[in-house]
Amino acid sequence: MSEQTSIPADPELDPTASYATDQAVIRRLSGLLRATAGTRTSYAPATGQPIADLPVSSEDDVIAAVRLARKTQESWRRVPLAERAAILLRYHDLVLDHRHELVDLIIRESGKARKQAFEELAHVALTARYYGRKAYELLEPQRKLGIFPVLTRAEQRFVPKGVVGVISPWNYPLTMAISDALPAILAGNTVVHKPDSQTPLTALRGIELLYEAGLPRDAWLAVNGDGPTVGGALIQNVDYICFTGSTKTGRLVAKQCGERLIGCSLELGGKNPMLVLRDADVNRAAEGAIRACFANAGQLCVSMERLYVADQVYDAFVTAFVDRVKKIRLSAGTGWDVDMGSLISKAQLETVTRHVEDARTQGATVLAGGKPRPDIGPLFYEPTVLSGVTPAMECFDNETFGPVVSIYRFSDESEAIQRANEGEYGLNASVWTRDGRRGRAVAAQLMAGTVNVNEGYGATFGSIDTPMGGMRSSGLGRRQGVEGIRRYVEPQAIATQRLIPIAASHGISDEKFADLMTGALRVLKKIGRP
Structure with missing residues (x-):
């Protein structure tokens, strides 16, 4: 007899568990997938019982989803930041309101204990609230120091990457699916998402609640299938990749992104x-x-x-x-x-x-x-x-x-x-x-x-x-905080020069201009300017 205590599995102990086995719910969520290449059966790991026959996406499905997301992004990026932030704050409340059904789906698809499933839900709510509240601080244009005080006005803006591809893992099927993509959406990108094929329903319910919070349906699209086919097609068509998984697969993702000169963030293995x-x-x-x-x-x-x-x-x-x-x-x-x-x-x-x-x-x-x-x-x-x-x-x-x-x-x-x-x-x-x-x-x-x-x-x-x-072989880039949203934007510098050009002018020779610049640089250092 094992030293560990085992507790008999009894679904009747938790009446909310029926949500995760409701076939009407499963069909509705499956319908959110952009998939036309047949079906694949998913199984509950804790019991071995089948959960659903889920649609599988082809390369053409991925390409079509990216094309639609790209078209949608042209209008989504123009939605005022305040409206985008409000969607995340409404989503925070919806996630908490629907915590029982979300936890049920997590347990059903991943086999984890309820207390750890709730951790996922809490992390999603924390992430939505953080980025919803911090939107202006993180994304509004910032004034920067110009080359000359008063004469040069410099600012930094944040331009969305475009279409972000998210490839999320099975081990935390709600928060690793949703939390990484929320800042991408807030920043004005659209998302094409491949949740792990072992746990897609949890991610789909999370996406569905975002629609309920006010996100346009074509701003976050989902595809389903194996990594080489669906993940590979995603990498070849989007503008940025967010991947969580093994170090071995992460190296392949980084190589493919490098060949296209697109950015990626990778959370990989650890010991x-x-x-x-x-x-x-x-x-x-x-x-x-x-x-x-x-x-x-x-x-x-x-x-x-x-x-x-x-x-x-x-x-x-x-x-x-x-x-x-x-x-x-x-x-x-x-x-x-x-x-x-x-x-x-x-x-x-x-x-x-x-x-x-x-x-x-x-x-x-x-x-x-x-x-x-x-x-x-x-x-x-x-x-x-x-x-x-x-x-x-x-x-x-x-x-x-x-x-x-x-x-x-x-x-x-x-x-x-x-x-x-x-x-x-x-x-x-x-x-x-x-x-x-x-x-x-x-x-x-x-x-x-x-x-x-x-x-x-x-x-x-x-x-x-x-x-x-992670450092070293544990990955590239960061989630959360300012780094978690700035990975999804291109920093753009805009500088406006007033009164005089940064060049010899008004009859001043290049040599004299160089002398004047030398003196100006010494003065700026003396007065403490960076």
């Missing part, structure tokens, strides 16, 4: 480290590590897969952490009492199983978990803690993207920082200490795009005013 320092609150750190390692069954780009724990607290932390791991409640149910749900696919289950068995065979110790749980559902795997993991093992520096974490002891903080920075990735990190100032000092030495002190991922993930993205 994220968590450091528990010698003065950490052991129980708080252990509780935080549960969320950081096993939210969405570890299928989270910013989840922790490496724990580095100081000698002084190692034994106490391991005891507290493993004890909590063994109490994690697994279930295919939809209630709030579920702690961890299913993996998404057979491929993910195979990767997790392979990593654990490889480590076990080569001498690693399984402190908790370590087994699939077909008694709960076809794709369940126990939350697993390993010790004694060495560089020879596959899970040492390869992303598992599942409920598996390796734990290591350290005696010197500089050594722990060095080990945390090893490898090709640099997406997220976590530091635990009773001293916030010390934690921030350690955080500043970690090569990761986001670092959370006394949290796993939620502090940066939920702070929409801060940028989020």
Whole structure:
């Protein structure tokens, strides 16, 4: 018998779950897809039951969608910024009003626990409100310093890219689909979106609510299908690509975008480290590590897969952490009492199983978990803690993207920082200490795009005013904050010269002009002008 607690799956426990299985709803959402190339059946990962036969898009469907979005963008970009912002603020309320049905769809398509599904909904609402409130600050023209005071008026404007292609993943099917594209829409672009073919209904319901909030229907269009066909056609026709997925696929996306000289933002893989320092609150750190390692069954780009724990607290932390791991409640149910749900696919289950068995065979110790749980559902795997993991093992520096974490002891903080920075990735990190100032000092030495002190991922993930993205092989560009919207615009400089040209004139020779310019530059420096 497994140490983990399992909860029987009973849809009757949650009456709102019927929304996710309502065939009329599914047909309505499927009808939003621009797709004429047959159908493909999607399945609920937690149970293996079919969800829907979904239309599949062809290359011609993608091209037609981009053409329509491009035509729509000509008028959408002229809609006053205040009206575009108002749509996002109305959307904020609609998402909260429809939280039960959205969460049901997320659970149905992804298999995750309800509490993690709600995180997605909250993140979408936070993003919509942030960009709706910050629209003028982020997008209104800005005055800049001209070459000469008074004589030169300089300003910067923000011109929308045009049609933005969004390729979103299955692991967070609502927020990774919607939150990345909201700033693109606000900036005056239109969107052609390819949600992952395993989880399209959640994204489609999110888009449908945007229509209800007032977005023109042709400003955000959706296509469906595999990456090479549909994703490839998208990259070849849009003006910018936003992609979230694996590093391997991200390299291909970047190459294709480079060939067309279009921009892209890529959030890719991670092998994220968590450091528990010698003065950490052991129980708080252990509780935080549960969320950081096993939210969405570890299928989270910013989840922790490496724990580095100081000698002084190692034994106490391991005891507290493993004890909590063994109490994690697994279930295919939809209630709030579920702690961890299913993996998404057979491929993910195979990767997790392979990593654990490889480590076990080569001498690693399984402190908790370590087994699939077909008694709960076809794709369940126990939350697993390993010790004694060495560089020879596959899970040492390869992303598992599942409920598996390796734990290591350290005696010197500089050594722990060095080990945390090893490898090709640099997406997220976590530091635990009773001293916030010390934690921030350690955080500043970690090569990761986001670092959370006394949290796993939620502090940066939920702070929409801060940028989020990866260093090194973990990606390009950033979502959230000013960086999250400026990626979708072309900065344009407009300068107006008054009274005199920036050249020799009025009978002054070029040599004399050079002398005058030299003197002017010295004066400007002396008075402190940048």
